Amino acid sequence: MSxxxxxxxxxxxxxCAPLAIAHEIGFxxxxxxxxxxxxxxxxxxxxxxxxxxxxEAAHMLAPVPVAMALGLGGxxxxxxALAVLSVNGNVVGVxxxxxxxxxxxxxxxxxxDASRAGLALMRATEGRLRIGVPFxxxxxxxxxxxxxxxxxxxxxxxxxxxxxxPPRMADALADGEIDAFCVGEPWGSIAVEGGHGALLLPxxxxxxxxxxxxxxxxxxxxxxxxxxxxxxxxxxxxAQRWLARPENLSTxxxxxxxxxxxxxxxxIIERALTGHLVVTADGxxxxxxxxxxxxxxxxxxxxxxxxxxxxxRLAARTGLDRLEAALAARSVYxxxxxxxxxxxxxxxxxxxxxxxxxxxxxxTPVASQRGTLMLTRDAFFDGAVFxxxxxx
Amino acid sequence: xxxxxxxxVVEPDADRARLIAEALEVAxxxxxxxxxxxxxxxxxxxxxxxDVVLIDITNPSRDVLEELTLAxxxxxxxxxxxxxxxxxxxxxxxxxxxxxxYVVDGLRPDRIRPIIDAAITRFQMFQQMRTELEATKRAxxxxxxxxxxKGLIMKARGVEEEEAYALLRRAAMDQGKxxxxxxxxxxxxxxxxx
Numbered sequence: 001m002s003x004x005x006x007x008x009x010x011x012x013x014x015x016c017a018p019l020a021i022a023h024e025i026g027f028x029x030x031x032x033x034x035x036x037x038x039x040x041x042x043x044x045x046x047x048x049x050x051x052x053x054x055x056e057a058a059h060m061l062a063p064v065p066v067a068m069a070l071g072l073g074g075x076x077x078x079x080x081a082l083a084v085l086s087v088n089g090n091v092v093g094v095x096x097x098x099x100x101x102x103x104x105x106x107x108x109x110x111x112x113d114a115s116r117a118g119l120a121l122m123r124a125t126e127g128r129l130r131i132g133v134p135f136x137x138x139x140x141x142x143x144x145x146x147x148x149x150x151x152x153x154x155x156x157x158x159x160x161x162x163x164x165x166p167p168r169m170a171d172a173l174a175d176g177e178i179d180a181f182c183v184g185e186p187w188g189s190i191a192v193e194g195g196h197g198a199l200l201l202p203x204x205x206x207x208x209x210x211x212x213x214x215x216x217x218x219x220x221x222x223x224x225x226x227x228x229x230x231x232x233x234x235x236x237x238x239a240q241r242w243l244a245r246p247e248n249l250s251t252x253x254x255x256x257x258x259x260x261x262x263x264x265x266x267x268i269i270e271r272a273l274t275g276h277l278v279v280t281a282d283g284x285x286x287x288x289x290x291x292x293x294x295x296x297x298x299x300x301x302x303x304x305x306x307x308x309x310x311x312x313r314l315a316a317r318t319g320l321d322r323l324e325a326a327l328a329a330r331s332v333y334x335x336x337x338x339x340x341x342x343x344x345x346x347x348x349x350x351x352x353x354x355x356x357x358x359x360x361x362x363x364t365p366v367a368s369q370r371g372t373l374m375l376t377r378d379a380f381f382d383g384a385v386f387x388x389x390x391x392x
Numbered sequence: 393x394x395x396x397x398x399x400x401v402v403e404p405d406a407d408r409a410r411l412i413a414e415a416l417e418v419a420x421x422x423x424x425x426x427x428x429x430x431x432x433x434x435x436x437x438x439x440x441x442x443d444v445v446l447i448d449i450t451n452p453s454r455d456v457l458e459e460l461t462l463a464x465x466x467x468x469x470x471x472x473x474x475x476x477x478x479x480x481x482x483x484x485x486x487x488x489x490x491x492x493x494y495v496v497d498g499l500r501p502d503r504i505r506p507i508i509d510a511a512i513t514r515f516q517m518f519q520q521m522r523t524e525l526e527a528t529k530r531a532x533x534x535x536x537x538x539x540x541x542k543g544l545i546m547k548a549r550g551v552e553e554e555e556a557y558a559l560l561r562r563a564a565m566d567q568g569k570x571x572x573x574x575x576x577x578x579x580x581x582x583x584x585x586x
Binding site: 041042043044045048049052054072073074075134135136137162163164165167168171172175177318 | 434
């Protein structure tokens with residue numbers, strides 16, 4: 001039987017790894033799929049390719065399918081999340097100038113304490129903080145708004161959040177267009193390498209369980225191809241399991257370093273995969289547990305509660321009805337298909353499809369199909385817990 | 393709104409920008425502003441307060457324009473992609489041609505259509521030029537590789553150029569491959585023998 005061709009688009013970032021590995025290490029082939037991967041020039045171009053059927057699947061920012069369900073953004077279509085491709089993996093960075101001011105205020109760049117770093121940042125900033133994010137609908141934007149609002153800033157008014165394509169982020173910082181950024185790797189590390197700034201926090205220190213990228217497909221395509229959707233979920237799940245083994249990470253870095261993917265040094269890529277980052281231009285290193293997760297703690301499970309959290313934040317900011325938004329978002333994260341796809345595998349899945357977001361402080365055993373599942377920390381830095389069962 | 397629509401074209405290549413502007417003028421656009429620099433793009437666009445923004449689909453800065461669709465946009469008037477959100481055919485034609493258009497809400501479709509059509513035609517021309525250029529480059533490279541493969545065969549077998557090419561062509565036919573592919577396989581592995 002010959003493999004079925006699936007065209008899948010991605011943005012050259014470290015967290016496109018599950019798709020790249022599914023293709024390169026043969027997990028797609030094991031599932032009878034032939035992945036034809038193509039990189040896209042921008043998130044909006046990738047979304048449009050998916051919406052218009054030029055590709056069947058995409059590596060997509062976790063909030064994009066939710067935003068589309070709420071009617072936000074330029075392209076009307078319904079796209080669902082078949083699986084979460086990665087959890088966490090972003091960094092917040094500041095310009096050289098701002099890093100100097102923070103140091104002068106006694107900030108130690110511990111790369112861990114979001115409260116301390118945020119308060120120091122607000123003290124060091126004159127006027128509105130200008131912060132670059134890759135896309136208006138992104139976990140980067142959500143993390144920045146959440147973090148600074150929880151520390152007392154009035155958002156969005158008190159903040160100037162600007163869209164800057166990741167490859168331009170270091171230049172935008174160097175040119176004084178922005179004071180800070182929140183971006184996915186390798187772009188934070190590249191800004192540090194170029195001497196344009198310092199890394200202040202990992203995204204995981206703001207929310208330890210933030211869904212970052214999802215495997216997205218058009219809802220009508222999924223309905224017409226349930227079998228292929230499940231094969232795709234399994235291929236990606238196997239790739240994520242492979243990526244969870246530390247001994248595979250240098251191979252993964254070498255694969256991602258190739259011209260077809262990130263086309264840059266494997267050393268820079270490995271920093272994010274191992275959570276061992278260089279945070280300042282003079283080479284100070286920090287190690288972050290759970291910096292970027294592909295597999296542990298059911299990372300791939302598309303929790304409906306995650307979709308509701310994103311919808312609630314987007315609705316509050318854009319003036320939409322929050323209950324309606326939550327309702328629309330729930331059906332976008334396809335926990336139903338994820339379960340049926342993984343039923344024939346050894347995967348142990350959570351018993352529920354929603355959880356209280358932010359309630360898990362330490363690795364915790366939870367009710368699951370085989371009784372062996374451990375969820376990892378998903379706490380918000382301010383200790384808040386989000387109940388997806390919204391009430392007025 | 394009865395005055396001709398005003399347009400911002402985001403295009404760093406000055407020659408391409410000029411060609412686009414000319415086509416839009418013919419199609420009846422009023423003010424046409426070209427923005428070449430990608431820094432602070434959203435603000436640069438806002439200062440012109442255009443009816444339509446056009447950008448090459450392969451431009452990474454396109455994501456900046458997505459901001460214009462938000463209520464918090466730097467533009468005073470909200471923007472949607474394309475004339476009519478239900479006009480899938482036009483959307484598809486534009487994207488396949490490699491251009492994306494952001495259009496201010498409330499603009500009459502019949503007034504904007506000629507502009508978008510002109511942009512699509514122009515971008516199709518760019519795409520064709522790019523494809524042709526790539527094809528020419530590839531043909532040149534293949535020619536070089538075939539010449540090297542011929543040289544290798546001539547040396548190894550002591551035959552003339554014509555016979556070397558005949559051997560290559562026969563191998564290609566036997567393997568169901570193109571001559572260039574067989575030549576490339578030969579050239580890339582020949583190094584192992586010496």
